[in-house]
Amino acid sequence: MKRFAIYIILFSISIFVVQNNGIAQKTDTIIHINGNVLTGELKKLVYGVATWKMDGMGTISMEERKIRTIRSNKLFEIKMKNGFIYFGSFDTSNVDRNVYILITNGKNLVHLDDIVEVYPLKRSFWMRTTGNFSLGANFSKGSNVGTIVFSGNLDYRKRKSYFNLSWDDNNTFQGDSLSSSKSDIMVAWQRLLKKSWSTEVSTQASQNTELGTKLRLGLNVIGLKDISYNSWNRLYIGAGLNVARETPYDDSDITNDLAGMLQVVWKVFKYTTPKVWVDVNVSFLPYITGGNRYRTVFNLNPKVSIFSDDFKVGFKFYYNYDSKPPSVESSTTDYGLNLELTYTLH
Numbered sequence: 001m002k003r004f005a006i007y008i009i010l011f012s013i014s015i016f017v018v019q020n021n022g023i024a025q026k027t028d029t030i031i032h033i034n035g036n037v038l039t040g041e042l043k044k045l046v047y048g049v050a051t052w053k054m055d056g057m058g059t060i061s062m063e064e065r066k067i068r069t070i071r072s073n074k075l076f077e078i079k080m081k082n083g084f085i086y087f088g089s090f091d092t093s094n095v096d097r098n099v100y101i102l103i104t105n106g107k108n109l110v111h112l113d114d115i116v117e118v119y120p121l122k123r124s125f126w127m128r129t130t131g132n133f134s135l136g137a138n139f140s141k142g143s144n145v146g147t148i149v150f151s152g153n154l155d156y157r158k159r160k161s162y163f164n165l166s167w168d169d170n171n172t173f174q175g176d177s178l179s180s181s182k183s184d185i186m187v188a189w190q191r192l193l194k195k196s197w198s199t200e201v202s203t204q205a206s207q208n209t210e211l212g213t214k215l216r217l218g219l220n221v222i223g224l225k226d227i228s229y230n231s232w233n234r235l236y237i238g239a240g241l242n243v244a245r246e247t248p249y250d251d252s253d254i255t256n257d258l259a260g261m262l263q264v265v266w267k268v269f270k271y272t273t274p275k276v277w278v279d280v281n282v283s284f285l286p287y288i289t290g291g292n293r294y295r296t297v298f299n300l301n302p303k304v305s306i307f308s309d310d311f312k313v314g315f316k317f318y319y320n321y322d323s324k325p326p327s328v329e330s331s332t333t334d335y336g337l338n339l340e341l342t343y344t345l346h
Helices: 002-025
Strands: 028-032 037-046 049-054 058-063 067-080 085-092 098-103 106-111 115-120 129-140 145-158 161-174 177-192 197-208 213-229 233-248 255-270 276-286 294-306 308-322 333-345
Touching: 028 085, 037 067, 067 098, 085 106, 145 333, 213 255, 294 333
Parallel strands: none
Antiparallel strands: 028 037, 028 067, 037 049, 037 115, 049 058, 067 085, 067 115, 085 098, 098 106, 129 145, 129 333, 145 161, 161 177, 177 197, 197 213, 213 233, 233 255, 255 276, 276 294, 294 308, 308 333
């Protein structure tokens, strides 16, 4: 019992220390265009919206166009519209809608509209990590068919690079039996380069009963280029190679193939009431080996905020096409539409 009391005391002290550290860190300043001065913690700025944490009010969102200038002595990764990346802090400017970026060898005056991303470079692993968790389900009594969907992603940021873990699991049940399954999991590493270029290396595993794929293991190496990146959208394209090993559901042979990979990703944000997010991505894989084969993957995921920016509701539509699926009797297409509730971490 005494040991339990000691644990409770130590736990309480640790919580108190963490809370005090959090309070001590809230020394950033935003000056609103109406002249109001807000003191708190700048957590990030992306898609034209600053996420700001204040004592008493909690975490709020503020449009970038309503910010006059910023001051913070913390270290940030600051990505500009032209693709250039600064590592520095902020100081206020007397010029409206401008801010000084303080770097090792001086300071640069930039317009706030030219900043597209701001992320604090924190030491804590937890605070470097962001993500989304989505859960969806539906059921029809007439057909006795139900679907359960669990998807999400986790991002871990470092200087000029970040790691991403994403997953998407769709299972359809008829009665008490699993009738179809589509599952994907991917781990990716992306390195930021100059002039809006970046590279990505990823490994993935997938399964799709409709297309006859029992297991597909893949490795992707691609180059990415931002076409447009501003306060309301990001559009980028990618091209590279895919190496895959496929195991079919039937008695067909396991195959090892090389394919090209073309990718288009568009992320849109609209700061209205309610706030709207739309993610679209399309991948096209023409096979270099394995005969005249190609695959297409399309995903559409619009969401709107409910309660707060951390909770969203929306739907996810996916469409997969394989001109030569690994199992001979399998379908060449698979698609689905699911309603999802999403929670955003940080």
